[in-house]
Amino acid sequence: MIDKSYAIIDVETTGNGIHGNRITEICIVLLKEGQIIDKFTSLVNPECAIPSFITGLTGIDDNMVRDAPTFREIAKRVLEMTSEAIFVAHNVNFDFNVIKGEFKKLGYSFVRKKLCTVRLSRKLIPGLNSYSLGKLCSALGISLEGRHRAEGDTDATVILFQRILSLDPDSKVINTFLNIRSKEATLPPHLKSESLEALPSETGIYLFKDQKGKIIYAGKAKNIKQRVLSHFYDKKNKEFALCQATHSIDHEITGNELIALLLESEKIKRHYPQFNKAQKKPIAPYCIISYTNRKGVVQLAIDRSDATSHSLEVFYTRAEAVEKLEQLCIEYQLCPRYCSLQSTTGNCSHYKIKNCKGICDGKESTALYNMRVQKGLAALKNDQKSYLIREQGRTLGEDSFIMIEDGIYKGYGFVDETAQIIRPEDCKVFLQLQSHTYHTTKIIQGYLKKNGEKNIIPL
CATH class of the missing domain: 3.30.420.10 (Ribonuclease H-like superfamily/Ribonuclease H)
Known part of the structure; x- marks a missing residue:
């Protein structure tokens, strides 16, 4: 030799x-x-x-x-x-x-x-x-x-x-x-090869950690091992720096991509990892709110707030919120001025909405007008449904669920596939509580847009 x-x-x-x-x-x-x-x-x-x-x-x-x-x-x-x-x-x-x-x-x-x-x-x-x-x-x-x-x-x-x-x-x-089959030459210098071997080829999240065990990157993947390896082969500056700082990798199997996306979002929100860019910036969504003005009239308005759990409805753009307010005005004969759709101190003169009954110039009583506003608010609240999304679990014989209560994401859990869940109390014992945020709302709405009602169980 x-x-x-x-x-x-x-x-x-x-x-x-x-x-x-x-x-x-x-x-x-x-x-x-x-x-x-x-x-x-x-x-x-x-x-x-x-x-x-x-x-x-x-x-x-x-x-x-x-x-x-x-x-x-x-x-x-x-x-x-x-x-x-x-x-x-x-x-x-x-x-x-x-x-x-x-x-x-x-x-x-x-x-x-x-x-x-x-x-x-x-x-x-x-x-x-x-x-x-x-x-x-x-x-x-x-x-x-x-x-x-x-x-x-x-x-x-x-x-x-x-x-x-x-x-x-x-x-x-x-x-x-x-050995050409060995990944030793491509692995980060401080990462034990055993950490890579322990990674599954299943759907879930993975967490890159530094020498002190602090999470420096959170990601989701349909195939955890394959996705982690792709970081090591990527020659971008950011990926190289990430690999140089990585000392260990943890993972969590979720069984499906929806929970993986939601859990990734939760980890980013909680740990603010150094190498994550997406979802780190807090985004305040547009919300429809109500308040009573000095004249006793219930007004509707558009606001931006992180407190999405207290808003009537959440929108990604101001245009979507305006469109919803216009719809309420037309359907319940509300005043564009008192719905913040125009800035004026006199009578309303909206270019599209012409069915105001005159609350803005004293032709209608405040009590009658507020009754219609309350009907509109009740309709908005009724739109915030309670339901489960039933998805596959982590193993054979297991299902997962994502719980939304009154339009608010509550968390996820895992149950036996034979379990009957039709009420909120049926699943709360299995529920892993999570935060409701702009990003989780967007993730769930994206899932519903793609998959429709096929996995929905009303509560």
């Missing part, structure tokens, strides 16, 4: 995200039979300005790299040193993707087998609190000089990798990591 060659590499960069990152310094050490046979170190002109926060971290500034070679000028040397070797780095996907990006700018494809010393250390040196290069070196007594400089970090990684080789004398672990 031919001994493998390893190219241990570290790069310093401009720090502009994975796609905008340019190399400012590179160091490559070629290792064969555990011994150093070649070394290359160079500053690199990134052909762009170096941000001040990067200079503060690495000490590399624009003056230092002004006369340094560009990556194009050292590309041949990088290819020569890595062509027959396995690409090794601490958090390998970062260094590899940066170098791959530099070659892509030159019109070349850079493909190498990879090994990550973070993941290898987790496997062969378990039980440490941290696997950052600094903490690892400290725990193992490895000298680390010139931190955040390419040569200093590479020299320390070489010693660490030699230690790893000594702990894996028959290369059993390394060969497993290099």
